[in-house]
Amino acid sequence: MLAYSEVEGLSRKSGGFTLKVRRKARYVDEEICNACGDCLEKCPGRAKDTFDMGLRQRKAIYLYFSQGIPAVMTIDPEACIYLKKGKCGVCKKRCDKGAIDFEMKDEILSLDVGSVIIATGLDIFEPGDLTYYGYGKIKNVITGLQYERLINATGPTGGHLYRPSDQKLAKTVAYVQCVGSRDLNYCSYCSSVCCMCSIKDAMLAREHDPESVSYIFHTDLRNVGKGFQKYEKRAAEEYGVQYVRGRVAEIGEDDEGNPIVLYEDTRQRKVESLKVEMVVLATAATASRGSRELAKMLRVKADKYGFITTRNDQPADTNVKGIFACGFCKGPCDIPEAVSQSSAAAQRAASHVLRSVGAGASKA
Amino acid sequence: MSKRKKKGSGDSRASGDGPRIGVFVCNCGTNIAGFMDTEDVAGYSATLPNVVFVRENLYSCSEAGVNDIKQAIIDNKLDRVVVAACTPRTHEPTFRAACKDAGLNPYHFEFVNIREHCSWVHKEDRDLATLKARDLIRMGVARSAYLEPMEPIIGNVVERALVVGGGISGMTAALELAARGFEVVLIERQKHLGGLVKSLYEIYPWGEKAADYINGLASRVERNSKIRVLKACEVTDVRGYVGKYEVTVSSGDETVVAGIIVVATGARPLLPEGMFGHDSRRVITMLELEAMLLRSRSRRKKVVLMGCAGARIPGRFYCSRICCMTAIKNAIIMRKKWKADVTVLYRDLMCYGVQNETMLVDAKKAGVRFINYSLENPPVIEKDTVTVSSEILGRDLKVPVDLLVLSTPLVPQDTNVALSKILKVPVDEYGFFLEAHVKLRPLDFATDGIFVCGTARWPASIRECLEQAIGAASRASTYLARGEVEVEPIVSVIDEEECRGCGLCVALCPYGAIELIDTEKGKKARTIDVACKGCGTCGATCYRHAIRMKHYSDEQLGAQIRAAFVKDP
Numbered sequence: 001m002l003a004y005s006e007v008e009g010l011s012r013k014s015g016g017f018t019l020k021v022r023r024k025a026r027y028v029d030e031e032i033c034n035a036c037g038d039c040l041e042k043c044p045g046r047a048k049d050t051f052d053m054g055l056r057q058r059k060a061i062y063l064y065f066s067q068g069i070p071a072v073m074t075i076d077p078e079a080c081i082y083l084k085k086g087k088c089g090v091c092k093k094r095c096d097k098g099a100i101d102f103e104m105k106d107e108i109l110s111l112d113v114g115s116v117i118i119a120t121g122l123d124i125f126e127p128g129d130l131t132y133y134g135y136g137k138i139k140n141v142i143t144g145l146q147y148e149r150l151i152n153a154t155g156p157t158g159g160h161l162y163r164p165s166d167q168k169l170a171k172t173v174a175y176v177q178c179v180g181s182r183d184l185n186y187c188s189y190c191s192s193v194c195c196m197c198s199i200k201d202a203m204l205a206r207e208h209d210p211e212s213v214s215y216i217f218h219t220d221l222r223n224v225g226k227g228f229q230k231y232e233k234r235a236a237e238e239y240g241v242q243y244v245r246g247r248v249a250e251i252g253e254d255d256e257g258n259p260i261v262l263y264e265d266t267r268q269r270k271v272e273s274l275k276v277e278m279v280v281l282a283t284a285a286t287a288s289r290g291s292r293e294l295a296k297m298l299r300v301k302a303d304k305y306g307f308i309t310t311r312n313d314q315p316a317d318t319n320v321k322g323i324f325a326c327g328f329c330k331g332p333c334d335i336p337e338a339v340s341q342s343s344a345a346a347q348r349a350a351s352h353v354l355r356s357v358g359a360g361a362s363k364a
Numbered sequence: 365m366s367k368r369k370k371k372g373s374g375d376s377r378a379s380g381d382g383p384r385i386g387v388f389v390c391n392c393g394t395n396i397a398g399f400m401d402t403e404d405v406a407g408y409s410a411t412l413p414n415v416v417f418v419r420e421n422l423y424s425c426s427e428a429g430v431n432d433i434k435q436a437i438i439d440n441k442l443d444r445v446v447v448a449a450c451t452p453r454t455h456e457p458t459f460r461a462a463c464k465d466a467g468l469n470p471y472h473f474e475f476v477n478i479r480e481h482c483s484w485v486h487k488e489d490r491d492l493a494t495l496k497a498r499d500l501i502r503m504g505v506a507r508s509a510y511l512e513p514m515e516p517i518i519g520n521v522v523e524r525a526l527v528v529g530g531g532i533s534g535m536t537a538a539l540e541l542a543a544r545g546f547e548v549v550l551i552e553r554q555k556h557l558g559g560l561v562k563s564l565y566e567i568y569p570w571g572e573k574a575a576d577y578i579n580g581l582a583s584r585v586e587r588n589s590k591i592r593v594l595k596a597c598e599v600t601d602v603r604g605y606v607g608k609y610e611v612t613v614s615s616g617d618e619t620v621v622a623g624i625i626v627v628a629t630g631a632r633p634l635l636p637e638g639m640f641g642h643d644s645r646r647v648i649t650m651l652e653l654e655a656m657l658l659r660s661r662s663r664r665k666k667v668v669l670m671g672c673a674g675a676r677i678p679g680r681f682y683c684s685r686i687c688c689m690t691a692i693k694n695a696i697i698m699r700k701k702w703k704a705d706v707t708v709l710y711r712d713l714m715c716y717g718v719q720n721e722t723m724l725v726d727a728k729k730a731g732v733r734f735i736n737y738s739l740e741n742p743p744v745i746e747k748d749t750v751t752v753s754s755e756i757l758g759r760d761l762k763v764p765v766d767l768l769v770l771s772t773p774l775v776p777q778d779t780n781v782a783l784s785k786i787l788k789v790p791v792d793e794y795g796f797f798l799e800a801h802v803k804l805r806p807l808d809f810a811t812d813g814i815f816v817c818g819t820a821r822w823p824a825s826i827r828e829c830l831e832q833a834i835g836a837a838s839r840a841s842t843y844l845a846r847g848e849v850e851v852e853p854i855v856s857v858i859d860e861e862e863c864r865g866c867g868l869c870v871a872l873c874p875y876g877a878i879e880l881i882d883t884e885k886g887k888k889a890r891t892i893d894v895a896c897k898g899c900g901t902c903g904a905t906c907y908r909h910a911i912r913m914k915h916y917s918d919e920q921l922g923a924q925i926r927a928a929f930v931k932d933p
Contacts, residue, residue, distance in 0.1 A: 035428055067426035153393030154422065182721060189718040207487065208394070220712040224685040226792075226802055226822045229676060245755075269758050307718060312570040313577065315831050331718040336806035337828065340817075343807060343835030350841065351543045 002109070003070060010298050015356045016114040016322065025104040027075035027083070028061070032099035035063055035071040039091035039100065047079035049156075053146040055164070056156040061091045061100075066154050073099070114353035115322045116298065117345045118308055120291055122328040125180035125187060125284035132250045133179065133281060139165035140259050141251055141279045144175075144197055151204050161205060161212075163278045165257035170278035171211055174261050175202060176248045177218040180284035187284040187305065192332035194282035195222050199235045201280060206239040214241045215274065217248050217263055225334055251279055285332060298323055307331045316344040322356075324348045383509045386417040386442040387501060388433055390424035390449035392479055399483040400493040405448070408498045412505045416440055425455045430462045437466035444508040448476040448501050453801070469513035471853070471915060476504035499928060506927035510920040514853040519894035521607040521849050523547065525840055526622035528599055528783070531559020532578060532826060533818025533833040534628035535585045540837035541626075542590035546844045549620050550585065551594045551613060553779075557582040559630050560819075565657040567826050568693040569719040575658075598779075602786050603876045605895040606813030607849045624813045624840045627797060628833065629783065631819035634674045634772035641745050647768045650690055657694065663702045664767035668750050669695060670743060671710040675773035677739065682794060684773030685823040688714045691771050692723050695732040707733040707763050709743055709752055735761060774823040788874065789814055797821050807836045812849070815839050854898035854915040860888045862910030869902035869911060878902060 002023055009020035045060025052058075060079035063071065081088040082102055092100040124145055127135040135141050140163045142150075149155035150162070163170040175198040180186040195218060202214035221243065223232045235241040245267045252260040259279045264271050287306030295302035300318040301309040308325040311317045316324045326345035327338040387409040391397035406420040417440040421429045424447055436442060445468065447459050452475045460470035478497040486493035523546055527538045530552030538548045556562070557578075564574035585591055594615055601612040602625070611620040633651050636642040644652060650669075656662050669691040675684050688710065695706045708727075713734065715724040728734070737743055741753035749762045776795030784791045789809040790798040797816045800808040807815050817832035818824060824832065843849055856878075858869075865887030870878045877895035880887050889911075891902075903911040912918070 034431070066428065067423050069427045071427040071431065153391070153395075153397065159394040159398065188721065188725065190716050190721040192716040208398070220714065222712065222714050222716050224683050224714045224716055226796075227682075229682050233681070266756050269756070303718065305718065312567075312827060313572070313830070315827050316834060332716065335803045337831070339804060340806050340828075340832045340835040343838040344831045347540055347544075347834050347838030347841065350838070351540070354544065 507924035529628035536833035673770035687771035855896035
């Protein structure tokens with residue numbers, strides 16, 4: 001397993017490919033480090049915690065997240081004082097196992113493989129451009145993934161919905177669907193998973209706080225998976241989730257930092273506004289950053305959104321023989337679909353490799 | 365498959381003064397710790413007999429948590445590990461592997477479920493949840509002291525697959541398995557291969573003629589020397605177990621022996637008998653529209669397509685996933701081919717993803733009208749008009765119509781329940797097959813060696829059916845390629861001295877896992893280890909008490925039960 005590594009090039013060779021892989025320097029020896037955390041204590045470097053969606057700071061030496069694999073520390077060279085100025089090295093002094101290695105360099109590996117599976121997943125659409133939703137200006141307007149960190153026990157608030165502006169417990173939360181999705185100016189497709197995700201988030205809020213009230217502003221509620229319709233109903237009946245059909249036009253803010261949601265309820269045919277304590281934007285999911293470059297490097301086709309195109313009649317296969325794709329990199333999908341697709345890609349890759357081996361053997 | 369037998373996988377019970385038990389209490393974030401005092405529970409665990417080590421972990425299943433368990437086993441010479449966390453369905457293998465890695469027999473592991481069995485169901489009372497978790501752990505610890513080391517049972521795998529269903533999913537799975545070099549027997553109930561797709565006009569989203577595609581697939585299946593096709597044939601009985609299923613089919617006396625089984629029996633559209641004036645002429649189903657498009661002579665000018673006809677209603681409360689796209693696909697075709705006015709009545713437009721949403725936008729560009737209606741006010745159908753109560757406009761709209769097409773949902777095959785009983789796999793409340801784990805194991809059944817794909821599982825588009833079929837072939841290959849299979853050793857053991865050979869257990873065993881054999885001392889029952897699922901039916905019925913269940917012995921369960929009634933200090 002090569003974590004913290006990126007593909008930088010691919011060339012064909014007989015029977016397969018040669019991949020050029022950059023194994024980025026962690027400045028920590030993976031074999032030695034056991035993630036005990038001694039190094040963290042006195043580290044003076046600071047950076048935004050990207051896993052916590054920027055909701056808190058982390059040290060320059062860090063564990064990406066607590067269940068991460070491999071469980072080893074990494075030094076962020078942008079934030080590490082020693083790597084930038086040549087002074088400090090506290091972590092090295094603290095680590096009695098001698099796992100810290102400031103001299104570590106990126107390694108370039110050359111891997112001979114019979115087949116390649118692309119499974120680069122997704123990134124989240126940055127909603128800052130939709131200025132009418134106030135993301136980045138109104139503190140209590142956050143994204144769905146930021147919410148996931150807030151409600152998570154390992155997150156910055158220990159699982160409590162303390163809103164960013166004043167750390168007050170948010171009791172009324174509005175979920176705004178299709179932020180960037182189904183929007184001809186941004187992602188004109190449907191991101192598939194956000195309806196269920198917001199319902200789940202709203203139910204979690206109620207589980208954490210029996211007084212919590214949630215509003216989900218939606219267009220079509222696209223809950224098409226196994227058991228999803230029942231889930232949607234259960235959220236309304238047992239968790240007090242209120243569904244409002246209508247696209248939110250604008251989000252404002254009152255003096256106390258409460259977001260005010262302006263919307264048209266298309267069922268009541270009325271323009272209304274609603275004061276809530278926090279807004280969660282169900283942002284579009286996009287092809288992961290760099291997927292276009294990756295597609296170009298591997299010479300596989302991608303659609304205009306950067307999703308890898310696969311054959312309709314052979315949905316794990318790209319246009320390049322021996323290169324397969326699965327999961328969100330092909331387009332929005334939920335977990336069981338992604339798992340099914342990954343099995344399919346594994347099957348196609350295995351068949352391909354076995355055929356190449358067979359062909360090689362018969363030639364020899 | 366690795367056949368390594370690590371050191372310590374034999375009897376590792378401490379030779380000294382009884383077992384050394386380690387207890388690991390998992391917080392599971394707030395899933396557990398949010399609803400009980402895990403610190404108290406951990407503290408209490410330390411007071412239990414034979415417990416020499418206790419640790420509270422945020423996530424026991426994380427790499428750090430697992431490493432912690434391994435290290436604790438080694439450092440504290442633990443010979444029993446009790447993890448109080450979640451369901452064994454997901455993480456029992458994780459923790460057993462941790463025990464094995466640390467040199468402990470994996471069956472010296474006891475899982476106590478304080479999440480599903482405690483924190484999640486007692487969210488409203490923290491103190492009682494804490495007390496119950498104490499009880500559950502005390503019981504688990506008591507049982508763990510009596511756990512015995514066991515070795516997995518190794519069985520051979522017949523390198524042949526049985527695929528049930530010759531539609532798009534079954535044929536695709538068969539071809540993929542054959543491509544891996546395995547023999548396949550494909551059983552189809554009808555006289556022809558092709559299934560539901562055979563009756564369709566064009567396939568969305570890529571517009572290929574369905575007949576071309578499905579006939580091409582069928583001829584590849586028929587030509588493939590690895591695949592034997594049995595048509596007009598059904599599965600009537602299945603005996604055996606993963607690696608060697610013995611399948612009786614209706615075509616004759618033949619028994620098909622296969623290592624694994626793929627269920628791809630598909631689904632059928634609901635017949636709208638008596639609904640919305642269905643008469644197969646002016647009011648037709650989507651499938652009848654596909655046939656109409658295939659015939660191409662008949663043309664209509666004022667077409668209304670109605671979504672959710674018989675779906676998302678009380679009693680059939682699910683979304684059939686594909687009907688919106690099928691309607692939109694055909695709406696575009698009718699705009700182009702017939703130059704018809706086309707209106708789609710919908711409750712929600714389920715055009716998830718890129719291609720489906722693109723198709724929706726294309727339909728709007730092509731002039732297809734979309735009108736929203738609600739469950740409470742369904743469209744009223746008269747001779748020449750459909751009256752829709754539009755939620756968005758707040759008034760009734762009269763739409764002229766000379767053809768009304770009902771999008772009825774896919775419903776499970778009527779034979780699913782019978783087949784599920786034969787295969788001993790579950791179906792859900794509607795009758796679709798129920799996979800091992802709805803999120804993480806969508807193509808497996810909980811029963812080893814049986815897989816599911818396509819609309820037998822849940823409504824799915826053709827692309828999704830293909831993905832699942834190829835995926836199911838991949839899952840099945842993992843057994844076929846190894847040639848042998850490891851089976852849980854949780855089986856019944858029959859004491860031949862005590863057994864009188866009455867045969868009651870043979871008759872009652874739901875898995876055909878007990879046989880009567882002739883010995884010098886007369887007939888005796890014997891368990892076929894690989895076939896036994898450890899259900900315990902035989903043990904409970906043997907009047908001689910000659911049958912013992914491994915891993916659930918009387919001593920083990922007795923200790924657990926006694927511990928339940930110990931007064932909590």
